Amino acid sequence: MKAEFDVIVIGAGHAGLTAAICAAEEGASVCVLEVAPRNLRGGNSRHTRNLRAMHEEPMHSLDGQYGYEEYWQDLIRVTGGQTDEPLARLTIQRSEDSIDWLKQHGVAFQPPLSGTLHLGRTNAFFLGGGKALMNALFQAAEDLGIHVMYETEDVSLKFEAGQFRSASFTRAAVSQHKESCQVEGRAIVVAAGGFEANLEWLAEAWGDAVLNFLVRGTPYNRGDILKQLLDAGAEKVGDVRQCHAVAIDGRAPKFDGGICSRIDCVPLGIVVNQAGERFYDEGEDFWPKRYAIWGRLVAEQNNQVAYTIIDDKAQGLFMPPVFPAVQSDSIEGLAQTLGLPPSQLCQTVEGFNQAVASGEFNHQDLDGCRTEGLAINKSHWARTIDQPPYRAYLLRPGITFTYLGVRVDERAMVQFENHHDSNVFAAGEIMAGNVLGEGYLAGIGMTIGSVFGRIAGKEAATLAVG
Amino acid sequence: MQLVETSPQHEEGARIMTICNACRYCEGHCAVFPAMEKHLTFDASTIEYLANLCHQCGACFQHCQYAEPHEFAVNVPDTFAAVRTSSYVNHIWPGMARPLVRHGRTFSFVSALLATTAFSIGVYLEHGGQVFSRSHDSFYEVIPHGVMAGTFSLLGVAVLLVWTMSLVRFWRILGLPSAFFIDRQTYVRALKSMLTLENLGGGHGKGCYQHGERASQIKRWFHHLTMYGFLLCFAATSLGTVYHYVLQFPAPYDWLTGPKLLGTLGGVSLLFGSAGLYWSRRQTTPEIDTEDHGMGVSLIVLLFATSLSGLALPLLKDSSWLVVALCLHLGIVVAMFTCFAWGKFMHGMYRAVALIKSEHDELP
Ligand SMILES: Cc1cc2nc3c(=O)[nH]c(=O)nc-3n(C[C@H](O)[C@H](O)[C@H](O)COP(=O)(O)OP(=O)(O)OC[C@H]3O[C@@H](n4cnc5c(N)ncnc54)[C@H](O)[C@@H]3O)c2cc1C
Ligand code: SF4
Ligand code: SF4
Numbered sequence: 136m137k138a139e140f141d142v143i144v145i146g147a148g149h150a151g152l153t154a155a156i157c158a159a160e161e162g163a164s165v166c167v168l169e170v171a172p173r174n175l176r177g178g179n180s181r182h183t184r185n186l187r188a189m190h191e192e193p194m195h196s197l198d199g200q201y202g203y204e205e206y207w208q209d210l211i212r213v214t215g216g217q218t219d220e221p222l223a224r225l226t227i228q229r230s231e232d233s234i235d236w237l238k239q240h241g242v243a244f245q246p247p248l249s250g251t252l253h254l255g256r257t258n259a260f261f262l263g264g265g266k267a268l269m270n271a272l273f274q275a276a277e278d279l280g281i282h283v284m285y286e287t288e289d290v291s292l293k294f295e296a297g298q299f300r301s302a303s304f305t306r307a308a309v310s311q312h313k314e315s316c317q318v319e320g321r322a323i324v325v326a327a328g329g330f331e332a333n334l335e336w337l338a339e340a341w342g343d344a345v346l347n348f349l350v351r352g353t354p355y356n357r358g359d360i361l362k363q364l365l366d367a368g369a370e371k372v373g374d375v376r377q378c379h380a381v382a383i384d385g386r387a388p389k390f391d392g393g394i395c396s397r398i399d400c401v402p403l404g405i406v407v408n409q410a411g412e413r414f415y416d417e418g419e420d421f422w423p424k425r426y427a428i429w430g431r432l433v434a435e436q437n438n439q440v441a442y443t444i445i446d447d448k449a450q451g452l453f454m455p456p457v458f459p460a461v462q463s464d465s466i467e468g469l470a471q472t473l474g475l476p477p478s479q480l481c482q483t484v485e486g487f488n489q490a491v492a493s494g495e496f497n498h499q500d501l502d503g504c505r506t507e508g509l510a511i512n513k514s515h516w517a518r519t520i521d522q523p524p525y526r527a528y529l530l531r532p533g534i535t536f537t538y539l540g541v542r543v544d545e546r547a548m549v550q551f552e553n554h555h556d557s558n559v560f561a562a563g564e565i566m567a568g569n570v571l572g573e574g575y576l577a578g579i580g581m582t583i584g585s586v587f588g589r590i591a592g593k594e595a596a597t598l599a600v601g
Numbered sequence: 602m603q604l605v606e607t608s609p610q611h612e613e614g615a616r617i618m619t620i621c622n623a624c625r626y627c628e629g630h631c632a633v634f635p636a637m638e639k640h641l642t643f644d645a646s647t648i649e650y651l652a653n654l655c656h657q658c659g660a661c662f663q664h665c666q667y668a669e670p671h672e673f674a675v676n677v678p679d680t681f682a683a684v685r686t687s688s689y690v691n692h693i694w695p696g697m698a699r700p701l702v703r704h705g706r707t708f709s710f711v712s713a714l715l716a717t718t719a720f721s722i723g724v725y726l727e728h729g730g731q732v733f734s735r736s737h738d739s740f741y742e743v744i745p746h747g748v749m750a751g752t753f754s755l756l757g758v759a760v761l762l763v764w765t766m767s768l769v770r771f772w773r774i775l776g777l778p779s780a781f782f783i784d785r786q787t788y789v790r791a792l793k794s795m796l797t798l799e800n801l802g803g804g805h806g807k808g809c810y811q812h813g814e815r816a817s818q819i820k821r822w823f824h825h826l827t828m829y830g831f832l833l834c835f836a837a838t839s840l841g842t843v844y845h846y847v848l849q850f851p852a853p854y855d856w857l858t859g860p861k862l863l864g865t866l867g868g869v870s871l872l873f874g875s876a877g878l879y880w881s882r883r884q885t886t887p888e889i890d891t892e893d894h895g896m897g898v899s900l901i902v903l904l905f906a907t908s909l910s911g912l913a914l915p916l917l918k919d920s921s922w923l924v925v926a927l928c929l930h931l932g933i934v935v936a937m938f939t940c941f942a943w944g945k946f947m948h949g950m951y952r953a954v955a956l957i958k959s960e961h962d963e964l965p
Contacts, residue, residue: 174670181666184626243805245629249638262804263664264626270663270814388673393666395623455641457623 136306136316140166140282141599142592143302143320145290145360147171147283148178149265149581150563151326152272153588154595156240158324159279161596166318167276168287168302171355176285177269178328179352179535179564179580182393184248184265185258186237186585187578188230195234196244198256203227206257209576217572219372225545226570226579226586233585234259241271250399250454253423258578287316290360292323294367297551299323299559321599322558324591325549326584329537329564330358331378332390337534340375347439348380349533354390361540361565369559370542370550373568379536379575380430385440385529386458398528399453401429402516403498404445405487406530408436411470411479413487417443418505418515427575430532441530442473444484447522452498460526469525488519536580540568547591558598560591604774605645605691610683614648617675620667627661629804632794632959633677634661639962650775652684654955656800659810659889669888682891689896689947692774694766701943706895709903712939717932720744724924736919739853743924746851749931750842756938763942768950775958783961791956795949798824812884820881826874827904833867834908853915868908875905896945903937 141163144155151167159165169176189206190197206227210218234244243262247255254260261268276283287304294300301319308314330336332354337345365371387396402418402425415432419425433441444466463469466484470477487506494503496518504517542550543566549559563584570583605611618637621627628634633655640647657678667673690702701708724732724743737743777783794800801809801821808818841860844850854861879901882890910930917923940946 243629243807245804248625248628249635250625260629262629263660264624264666266626266666267660267664274815391666391671393624394626395620395667397623451641455619455622457620 136314137318138166138316139319140164141320142166142322142324142595143168143299143318144324144326144592145292145302146178146325146327146563146565147176147273147285148326148328148563148584149180149183149269149272150328150565150584150588150591151178151324152269152276153236153585154324154326154560154562154592155281155283156272156275156279157589157592158596158599159276159281159592161593161600163596163600164282165279166282166284166320168290168304168318169283169285170287170290171285171353173285175353175355176273177266178356179331180584181264181266181269182352182391183261183268183581184394185251185254185260185578186230186233186581187258187576188233188582189227190231194231194259195238196246196255196259197234201257206230210570210579213574213576214572215574217574219569221545222543222569226583229586229589230582233582236585236589237261237268237271240275242268243271253421254577284316288313292360292363292367297368297553297555297557299557322560322595324547324560324562324588324595325360325364325541325565326561326563326588326591327358327360327565328353328356329567330361330539331356331534331537333357334534337375337378337537341434344434344439347531348434349383349385349387349392349396349531350390351381351383351387351392351396351533351535352390356564358537364541364549364559364561368552370552372540372542372566373538373572375537375539377538377568377573378534379427379538380434380532380534381426382429382433382441382530383533384456384458385531387531387533392533395457396533397426397454398443398456398530400445400449400456400528401425401443401530403449403452403518404443404520405484405513406441406443407475407480407483408441409438409475411475411477411483413483413509413511414441416511416514418513418517420501420515423577429530430534433530434532439531442475442527443530444469444520444525444527446520446525448518450526456528458528460528462524462526464523464525466520466525469527473527473529484520487513487517488521491517491519536564536567536575538568538571538573540564540566542566543569543587545590546594547587548594558595560595562587562591604770605649607645608687610680610687611645611648613680614652614684615643617673617677617680618643618648618651620673620675621661621677624667626666627664627677630660630664631656631658631800631804632956633681636959636962646774646776648684649688649771650955650958652681653688653771653951654800654959655681655685656798656809656952657682657811657889658801658803659886660803660816662886662889663810663814676888678889679891682889682893685948685951686891686893686896688771688951689945690894692767692770692951693943693947694763694770698763698943701939702896703894705893705899705940705944709899709936709940709944713903713906713932713936715932716935717929720928720931721925723748724928733924734921736921736923738918739851740914740927741851743927744931746845750845752931753934753938756935760938760942764947764950767947768954771951771954775954777954777958777961783957784964787957787960787964790960791953794956794960795953811881811886811889813886819877823874823877823881826870827878827901828874830867830870830872830874830908831904833863834871834911835867837861837864837867865912868912871904871908872912875901875908879905893945900940900945903933903940906933907937 147169490506
């Protein structure tokens, strides 16, 4: 198969479809190449639930006000200043129309999900989650006559004189034979996501420990397109070592475990490693502010596993996990089931219980319950672990997001080392490292996709059809 | 006391509710998810409750990130439809009637056939064979008003008894307090939800996903036509009874009288509604088109046949087919009554109780 289009988009996630729709609305003919099959389409975007949008007054489902300056301060805080300032400011400014744009394209919103009230002011939640959002965008794309091709394997981009010319790939044809295909385009938008699913690539920087990580999203985000761009001379941003990994239930599937593998009870109990020892302050801050740190902490333990242990007092105070807890009426029994050294675990729990200072427990606030005199103290929500049944959940790092990407300018144009203007644009996680040098702000991944998807689509179309 | 035995359907229901409860992305689609969030574990009665609260809109299936081919294979509407079917069978009163529910199609067909035959034989015995080839001014010449009213009042009382017994049982399974202790507001809200089919709106009001990825109001509208058509027919019959006994004004009525107007309007609405619901069922996304022992189709076909034969009767007045058509119509109505008691009609009853519970639990 051979065909020609004005704009080629690689990756049918939120960023890619946003770009495709904007390009088509500018009058361009658009073809989207997606490696996943139709029933697994939507990339990591289909696992998302919200987007962070600035608003000077209450807007749709968003309460109160989340102004430009506050957003900017939040971004500076989480990235430690590692951000491309003009691009970051652009992201924040244009985040305001993200919601309207999505609504115009069939996406519905709803008040914050239960358990996420703290995000009600800053983040707009998609009714039905990311898959509902993606379905709406696929419908909008279909209505605009955009050509979406699924199961496009081994996409290879061809450049001539620093300009994109065509993409070749193979596709399973009817007779099970692979058909080779080629599409030519006057401009391209790369929106193939991050490379979370390529643990081998991450292992180059992290060592083999990373192979034990779970991948929270799609198995298809392997960074092949990113590599091709870097090989073609695109400037890179970010570092392979930067990735967003959170502590999740260790029994989750290797890929696509998504949101439901979260474990929220860490601040209510203690966490031990395979030696049966605590290794970090479980009550440092609210869990949503700490779960990303715990991804790293668990990654540093033997075999990249840890166990969170609570007693019956904690039951019902956290979001119900998807897998049942390991349960026992004694700490010793718990240790045996978990395969931890019983005497060490008993000693850890006893030591912890003795160190708990008195205070008024309040899990919704940074309360005064802390331990005293331990090598590693717990600063809040410290209560003795003494009310059976005891419950434990296995923790492993689950990777969400990667930061290494291609550098872009304010037109979303990919920057090549020799500084020429190119017909290559990027949107979404593949360029998120421009805005997020490190750290993470809930909901900003989708915001970056929305803002740069719209810019990239429009710029690519303008270049292609004038 | 365990009021419901846990079946494999309940277990599957509990498995997927545990996943949904950890995920919660579908919270805004319907009443099921907020109700689910009040639980940490899901016993059989809770699953019965949630399943009967589900309106089979399909939204949460189309939008599920854990639907097949994901290994979690979450499919809420399919799982819940199977649970509902088992509720219809298991909670029916008397327990003896279970096989009737389980063989919905055959049961409806046979009862229509038997009743039609019975009416025909009755007419034959009363008037002799020539009655079938004549036209008549009033149906009551053929079958006296008393006989019709008597038969259907009796059937009506039987249906009410079955409903009461089945509903009381279901009420207890859901753990609701006595009906008299429930707030009026709760009833009003539940009624509103029933009359608007709010839960077929997808949470955004744009409709349901029975036919695919795009929301559509089609099913809701056809259901409205059916439900309101049915209610109008019921009103027509009740008004007719008042005319007959209270106002001493027996049928046949002119086109411009209350019973006739209501009946015709209701009949037409029911005709289109049930035909539409049949079509809508045929278009259902295969993954959520759950086997229900033919109960759904039986009810739809009976409603359609009742309205069609009922509308045809006045038109056949001067024809020699009148008596045959009358016996057939009455036979179909009898079958519909049996379906009210021991068929899919119960879905409305159980759903009403589930909606009352969901409103009741929402109160502080
Ligand atoms: C569990 C989970 C929850 C999250 N929740 C949120 C949230 O609530 N809010 C938020 O802002 N962010 C969230 N994120 C992050 C968010 O998913 C990403 O920031 C966002 O989806 C990136 O969008 P994208 O379009 O760039 O990439 P994706 O949506 O991942 O799309 C990339 C697409 O490219 C395709 N592709 C990859 N390689 C190729 C190739 N070689 N050829 C062809 N196609 C290819 C993939 O199959 C995929 O469809 C979450 C992430 C995870 C894993
Ligand atoms: S149906 Fe799927 S997406 Fe919806 S709440 Fe359940 S698991 Fe989550
Ligand atoms: S199918 Fe519709 S009504 Fe049933 S649980 Fe899912 S969203 Fe709710």
